[in-house]
Amino acid sequence: MTKVSSRLVFYFPGFDPLDAAAHQRRYERSATQSGKTFGIAYTVGGVTQTAAGSRMEVEALHDGHTNQSTIFIHDHNALISQLRAASLWKQIALGFKAGAGIIREGGAFAYFRHAWRFGLFFLFPFLFISLGIAAALLIAALPLLIGVSTLFCLLTIPLGYLFFAKGVMPFSERFHTLHLFADWRFALAVGRDEPLARDWIEDKAHRVLTALEQRSDEVLFVSHSMGASLALAVAGRVLELKADAFDSRKVSFVTLGGAALQCALLSSASRLRQSIGVMARHGDLNWFDIQCLTDPIHLYKCHTAKLSGHGDAGQPKIVPIRFKHSLSDERYRKNKSNFLRMHRQYVLGSDRKSGFDFTLLTAGPLPVASFADLRSDKPPQM
Incomplete structure (x- = not known):
């Protein structure tokens, strides 16, 4: 297999509260681990701010071959920080408002119809907080329920509040419930093409065009989780601004645990669905979706283009992997029950040689297109 000497990468992370420098540190740790596993010496530079x-x-x-990858990290940590800046009660109220919006726009029904585990993921934070509020209200109303003097409410109402604020909410942070509320608020903003998301997409599209002036053997758009919606929106906008932006370039578009349908299945997400159609119909684009059964936070075995109304277009190839092939037995057992940790594993280092590894995909010597035919239980030939 012909090895690649230079690669231009546009990385769209998931909804993690990390800026570019934090993503670089995570990448460097993963590269160190994966380098030992695959026998590749990676040198990861620091983050520099450029016009691109x-x-x-x-x-x-x-094996004597050097590959140079230029990676642009298009994080959206500033948007996450903005969504999380409100008070506790406002975040809860806005979270439930977003959940209601997802239901009104048909998203919740579509999640359960096409990928029931993702539907449960949608419901989880709302059910958790609802149960906490119900328990707090039960404590507050206890004197009324047992038929004693209402004066005891002067004691039980503060107790109910303290139970929720000092008990339920700190415990809920183990499951990142407020962060998940922000995630659904952002999903709605992306689907509705609100300024919060649209301004970010517009800015990144222009930066991608600037970066594409750099020559390379191949170009990779790679995204994780929620980043898939942003990557598709940005790439679609790039082609709106410059229809020949990908011409004469070897361009691959890879989604890892892609959750583009989280936004695209909303009735208001017409512009995102349009971008998906543009990408699916681009003749020179190699698009594939890497999915794992043990990750419940994506729409497993769902075809993004088809479910976005583009059944007549070329469909991204679904490439199934198993994390047990890339992790040690101990690490796999430890993390398997942590659904957020398993969802993040796509972009973390490998303990064992397998067909998929994030660092190998983004910075290794193999052409990105070769990963579309991978078997996760069979290491690639290098």
């Missing part, structure tokens, strides 16, 4: 975005350089040396 937050940039880091990664060099990979394997």
